[in-house]
Amino acid sequence: MDVSSLVERALTGERAAIARLLSLVEDGGPDVGTAMKVLYPHTGRAYTVGITGAPGAGKSTLTEKLVGQARGLELTVGVLAIDPSSPFSGGALLGDRVRMQSHATDAEVFIRSMATRGHLGGTSLATPEAVRVLDAVGKDVVIIETVGVGQAEVEITDACDTTLVVVNPGWGDAVQAAKAGLMEIADVFVVNKADRQGARQTVRELHQMLELSDAQWKPDIVSTVATKGEGITELWAAIEKHRAYQEEKGLLQSRRRRRVERELREIVAERFRARVEDETGSLLGELAGQVEARELDPYEAADRLISALS
């Protein structure tokens, strides 16, 4: 089937077509551009929420509960769980994805794990493109859940309208959040597992750290016990509050526009990265060998690749 008809079928809501389209985006390659061209006019409606935090913080459960909350409000939902791909993950991740199965029979919910390690451009392109697919097929809300903290999180932040940072009670967790650079990417802080000892202390530490910030928006700090569904209504309200703030101040538009600028730069970079691969294969290997042998420095080698491309 050609890409355009795949997109057409996805736009009618056919789940298998949506799944195939997301696989296409995940793999990257020339067809993605074609798909995006057809999809693009249908996008721009979805609100995207990113969820990040250390492994084990309870992001999957929070995501599941937020899906329930959104469905209660009769909103349709897409979920992207961004995982570094792993030969082990098929098994190891199953537990989480199975939990999500409480929504699996709901036609208005589409859940997808995305592996990004194989993608040369990493999450930087695959994520916004996958969001666009779910946006185009009519999801009101797209939730992006990530594993771990680091570069990927920054990229996820770039891809969403409101970013939730999840921490757990415990000495130093707030400090670790700061250490991981999460303070300034958080639009809302979630202290999950708030029935554990130290929850109040963690909330206090976060408040103290946020006081040091001179950012205009002061993130709400919401305590939740996701496994019991506690605090989810409050969390949803905090997301809505952040959304309203951004819309009122005209920040949503500028945030999305910066996102597009970043994406365009990435598409250009990705194009040339792919061209190095496709058009200079043997030259690339040869030059790498010369660089390793110290006959050539990497920048000289890159210049030769660029010449070979033009």
Added chain:
Amino acid sequence: MDVSSLVERALTGERAAIARLLSLVEDGGPDVGTAMKVLYPHTGRAYTVGITGAPGAGKSTLTEKLVGQARGLELTVGVLAIDPSSPFSGGALLGDRVRMQSHATDAEVFIRSMATRGHLGGTSLATPEAVRVLDAVGKDVVIIETVGVGQAEVEITDACDTTLVVVNPGWGDAVQAAKAGLMEIADVFVVNKADRQGARQTVRELHQMLELSDAQWKPDIVSTVATKGEGITELWAAIEKHRAYQEEKGLLQSRRRRRVERELREIVAERFRARVEDETGSLLGELAGQVEARELDPYEAADRLISALS
């Protein structure tokens, strides 16, 4: 001062010059290429060890102890602590870096925190280039410590010869490691804080998971209590064992060559990403506006940027 003379001074071992060179790499930009050209002939000697794992796993303390171990063997050491940059991190990270001060007066040790969030190319270029600086100025071992798990870790793995993955005792930590895609990037597993309950269980879980792998190299699993210096000799031996294995099988050379190929592709991509920024500034903003208004799809916009570049 021009870049070439900065490099010359760094090569004599002048710490201030090394620090400035690393700042140059961190910031990116056209001078980096010049610096790399002069540095390059002096590189190729250092062995690089990457340390990754969740925040709070004890990576900084392990790094400090490994530095001590290497110094005991009269090896010179460079340390790169890769942090997502943060306005808060100056304070929050101080604790860790201060601990490292046990080596701060040792002229044969160079420790540097690197922020990478500002870098358009992320850690993918800044890290190997910083390693190259420390290699060129004569460090025998370069330790790369990272915060968190995710994309950044994968990139760090790409940049080093042996990757240590640090986990802590506790139910599910091994599963979380698998979830975060750490099983197949680990050359050595470190169960740190091994005096805590559940350490043996975690070691057992890791063994079980590794049995599922059909990779040729079976990572050692080393238990440590970094704060007390326990298990560090064993950890060093495991690193040496992995190194010997790679050298014997000719794998080190091929690993490094693949690394160079990846780096060359990244330099080419980065060049074009920078050119979009530098040469098409107003056009970029204009096109992003049209994309946001759904007048243009992102790939069409990227095509126009590429045309404008040629």
